[in-house]
Amino acid sequence: MQKIIVAIKRVVDYNVRIRVKPDGSGVMLDGVKMSVNPFDEIALEEALRIKERGTNIEVVAVSIGVADTQQQLRTALAMGADRAILVQTDVPVEPLTAAQTFLAVAKKENPDLIFLGKQAIDDDANQTGQMLAAIWERPQATYASKVEISGGKALVTREVDAGLETIEVDLPAVVTVDLRLNEPRYVKLPDIMKAKKKPLDVTSLDALGVSAGARLVTVKTEPPAQRQKGVMVKDVAELVAVLKKKGLI
Amino acid sequence: MHKVLIVGEHDGKALNPATAKCVTCAAGIPDGEITIVLLGADTAAVAAQAAAVAGVKSVLRVDRPENEHPLAAIFAPQLAALAADYSHVFGPSTSFGKDLMPRVAALLGVPQVSDLMAVETAYRFRRPTYAGNAIVTVEAEPARKLIATVRVASFEAAKAGGNAAVESKTLNVTLPSHTRYVGAKTGSTDRPDLQTAKRVVSGGRAQFASGSCALGFAGSVDAWLVPAGNSVTGALVLVRDAVESDPALATAAAAIANVYVSERPGNLGWCDALRSLALDASLP
Numbered sequence: 001m002q003k004i005i006v007a008i009k010r011v012v013d014y015n016v017r018i019r020v021k022p023d024g025s026g027v028m029l030d031g032v033k034m035s036v037n038p039f040d041e042i043a044l045e046e047a048l049r050i051k052e053r054g055t056n057i058e059v060v061a062v063s064i065g066v067a068d069t070q071q072q073l074r075t076a077l078a079m080g081a082d083r084a085i086l087v088q089t090d091v092p093v094e095p096l097t098a099a100q101t102f103l104a105v106a107k108k109e110n111p112d113l114i115f116l117g118k119q120a121i122d123d124d125a126n127q128t129g130q131m132l133a134a135i136w137e138r139p140q141a142t143y144a145s146k147v148e149i150s151g152g153k154a155l156v157t158r159e160v161d162a163g164l165e166t167i168e169v170d171l172p173a174v175v176t177v178d179l180r181l182n183e184p185r186y187v188k189l190p191d192i193m194k195a196k197k198k199p200l201d202v203t204s205l206d207a208l209g210v211s212a213g214a215r216l217v218t219v220k221t222e223p224p225a226q227r228q229k230g231v232m233v234k235d236v237a238e239l240v241a242v243l244k245k246k247g248l249i
Numbered sequence: 250m251h252k253v254l255i256v257g258e259h260d261g262k263a264l265n266p267a268t269a270k271c272v273t274c275a276a277g278i279p280d281g282e283i284t285i286v287l288l289g290a291d292t293a294a295v296a297a298q299a300a301a302v303a304g305v306k307s308v309l310r311v312d313r314p315e316n317e318h319p320l321a322a323i324f325a326p327q328l329a330a331l332a333a334d335y336s337h338v339f340g341p342s343t344s345f346g347k348d349l350m351p352r353v354a355a356l357l358g359v360p361q362v363s364d365l366m367a368v369e370t371a372y373r374f375r376r377p378t379y380a381g382n383a384i385v386t387v388e389a390e391p392a393r394k395l396i397a398t399v400r401v402a403s404f405e406a407a408k409a410g411g412n413a414a415v416e417s418k419t420l421n422v423t424l425p426s427h428t429r430y431v432g433a434k435t436g437s438t439d440r441p442d443l444q445t446a447k448r449v450v451s452g453g454r455a456q457f458a459s460g461s462c463a464l465g466f467a468g469s470v471d472a473w474l475v476p477a478g479n480s481v482t483g484a485l486v487l488v489r490d491a492v493e494s495d496p497a498l499a500t501a502a503a504a505i506a507n508v509y510v511s512e513r514p515g516n517l518g519w520c521d522a523l524r525s526l527a528l529d530a531s532l533p
Contacts, residue, residue, distance in 0.1 A: 095361070099355060121379070124379070125363045129351075130349075131351045139428040161343050162433065163434050165433045166433070168428075169428050215389070218385050220385070221384070224381055
């Protein structure tokens with residue numbers, strides 16, 4: 001184990017209440033707080049823990065996005081990543097394009113592991129990790145809640161609908177992480193100062209030979225249907241009575 | 250004409266109800282013909298169940314020993330090979346489908362529409378983003394194969410009464426050996442999992458903070474949620490920030506199998522949390 005790549009996405013902070021633009025052209029992003037995708041923070045935390053248990057493991061944070069994405073990469077460096085790469089682009093990147101970009105980076109960096117969040121909390125696509133594993137022709141272990149590395153293999157416990165599933169994958173591999181894997185560390189002020197001196201390379205989709213063409217067109221964006229008013233009940237008996245009356249049970 | 254291939258989810262014995270919901274979704278594709286494909290070690294019993302789903306034209310069985318466990322790395326190349334004959338390939342938005350379908354899409358070099366919640370035309374769909382706080386309408390190019398996961402909570406299961414033809418298929422696809430199934434741990438309970446539960450009982454801080462329920466958190470889980478969950482045989486759901494804010498609730502929740510915890514963190518509020526549970530299938 002020598003190198004781990006962690007994918008970092010800049011997204012609207014999870015505390016921000018999303019509002020849809022009245023003209024249906026998207027969601028309001030002006031002046032909205034942006035953060036590291038929470039699942040990507042968990043991915044980075046896991047990489048850092050593996051680094052701290054081993055020797056001479058390099059953790060590289062990689063992101064694709066606008067110039068300001070450097071802020072999120074600096075956060076990743078402050079958490080403990082050794083260096084960062086920003087693939088700078090002003091156009092929105094679809095999951096397949098993101099996967100192709102990470103593949104291009106992986107071919108240069110030859111990592112043993114690539115960690116990603118299981119999904120980003122903006123588009124909720126839940127695709128990039130799986131797509132990357134497919135085109136890299138390597139194993140995928142999605143929705144990881146436990147990762148054990150030994151002897152060129154990873155034993156990964158996955159959160160699936162029926163409970164927990166464990167698979168073994170040969171390295172290099174792609175692991176996407178679920179919420180219960182770990183609790184990311186807080187960034188300390190001295191680490192923020194140190195992070196300013198860590199290397200952050202900026203490259204482009206062109207330089208990596210990836211075309212950014214959109215394959216899916218977003219026609220419009222709407223707010224969800226209004227939720228119907230609820231009913232307060234005082235105990236289980238009343239709840240069951242109400243449900244029965246509505247014919248739900 | 251559109252030919253829709255649905256990847257059937259099953260455990261070797263029973264067809265997962267998510268599959269019949271995908272059939273209802275696929276039936277919304279104009280001028281469509283629906284095929285269910287089943288990958289497994291022995292899919293005979295499951296194929297009979299799939300053939301009985303109304304609206305299904307044919308059922309394909311791809312039986313081989315490597316297909317005993319649903320590993321995306323094993324299934325995806327087989328599905329990518331099969332996809333040649335179809336315009337659309339749908340899988341359920343369950344942990345099975347969400348793991349598998351993007352791998353299929355990437356092998357085919359096409360994008361995926363995740364969590365499809367409504368079909369407008371054969372290539373135009375609605376799906377939730379931002380945990381259900383923004384619904385987008387997306388359009389794909391008809392020239393490309395359309396890969397999608399179907400948000401099963403948005404569709405009723407197709408009724409029984411079908412009589413599809415069942416065909417066994419042998420695929421000449423080399424499978425990787427880099428991914429191996431080790432084991433599974435499932436909750437030992439009579440309660441259904443969240444994806445297949447017909448009814449869901451949810452609980453969290455807001456419910457108890459309202460003052461209408463005098464029980465404490467830990468007491469609430471036992472006295473309120475569990476009896477309600479049992480009497481309606483539904484899945485139980487708690488919201489993560491409620492669980493994490495109270496160690497007693499966390500302990501009580503941990504003692505109950507099949508309690509699902511919503512991931513939407515922080516102060517988004519109770520309604521958003523419930524909506525995210527309903528819309529964002531990223532559970533448990």
